[in-house]
Amino acid sequence: MVRILLIGCGSVGRGFLKVISRKMEWLRSAGIDPVIVGVTDSKGGLYDENGLDPEDVLRKKATGGFDNSISSLDLIEKVDFDVGIETTPTNAETGEPGLTHIKKMLERGANVITSNKGPLIVDFHGLCGFAKKRGLSLKYEATVGGAMPLISLIEKTLAGNEVYSIEGIFNGTCNYILSRMEKELFPFSHVLLEAQELGIAEKDPSYDIEGIDTAGKLVILANAIMDMKVGMKDVEIRGISEITPEAMELATRNGYTIRLIGEVRKNTGKLRVYPRLVSKSHPLAIYGTLNAALVKTDLAGEVFVSGRGAGSIETASAILNDLIGLYS
Template identity: 35%
Template structure:
């Protein structure tokens, strides 16, 4: 029997635009494989909302610019009015910019969506870092689900492994290289025998690092991701204040070369480890030995290592570190919602 799922997108940045294009490309395949028609009925930006109850024309929308400009141009082409934001549909795709201090505006949208009995797929970290335990409680109370694998390392299936592949196992620790930008910088320093500053400049020139790269190089992005994994998989209520966070900006060319003498490599490791009845979270640069599988994570790739009591060590490496990878993770979450 054919099902239909109506999607409202909040935030129309790069990831949301990639999602629209991806969904447009795969709509027939999704109907054939999953007997489900996914329709984007609304997009909310800072200027308001475009809404069509029978679905926006994605072929038109993804050819327009991202952000408010694209929203206004679509409204103009389709002779639509810009409406006040209203969450009405089956799934909220949350893509607004991350605000770690308040969680807004994503937090407000997510609460409204749960009250409206919508499931949530989020690629934005802010609201989840700020209030994941509360949001999960609200979702349970309303009989809804929250999926957020795209917020925990884009295309790398970190959360999926913990939730599904390791179901029933006792996870002892999680260690990961969860930030592609910092890993690219460390790889460049190691392979090119260059300084941190030179490697950062290369990353910025290639569009891998932002003009202000602090979230990546100081470890905060990695901290957000391991926090979400920990709170989701260990059912804790920890915050960023419960973590020790250290970035890569103090690693020198000499540090890198000393590690390589023994076949080792520096990596920025985000970790969650059980210690008695406590869970210890930290992010810091570490020297990995040659036998550690995460040593092979190069460039913008990421990796995750689970230590379990019953299944031993499980490692996954790779995953596209670009907006299309995050968009694909969001689509995967939607498919898993209907399975």
């Protein structure tokens, strides 16, 4: 039996509940018997030490059926659980509330899986060291690239390889906007509006289009994969809002496109987010909301991966992979 406490019940948290519900039988046959002992959002929660039905939690969440007297911190203190899943929204400056949630869950002796970039951006080595000292695991595949496996790809399929560099497209919103600009040669502001109407860009899109989101993911990759000790201040960041249709046209006329690339290189120790000319035949010339990464290594050479960088079920798939990795 694996007792799960789920903190955060937005898009990713609900996706996780749906995935657990769909995969319950498979998980049991694989020797993992997941029991959801508690779920919270920012306003309340539910708990039952004998296990909540994920579908019932989803119904109550949709109909205002959470108990307002329950708080995340209360449940973390009060309920017995084996693994805490943290899916609250990212705050790249303070890391809160995820940072406190993760620390308290580790203090309670539970493993932690998070989709929340904030705590890792703010204190990657502090949290990992804290977990390690207690013999616990902190897993975070879902923080970078959604359903595109990258952290586990490098750790579990390229083990023993030295990673020289990672270059990638880590923000689907920017990639959608640039793909549309390439195809239609519309101005940035026009395509941004279109993306907002489709729900691909947020009402306040600055976090994505200014490259902050990509930079946060790079910080996690650099700390997790490249043995670096870096934070947001170490990333040189330029977003996509100043790209003109004229620049895009010039690029395409010469067989190139423009993509927002995040890159980290071991030899220089540099982290950069910037719009880059990418040859149309280069693997990073991907379209739509996809994410992609090109990993350069000493033994395997270049390995390229792409997949869906966001989405409720897709991100939950990454959390599920971490969960299975921990308990099988």
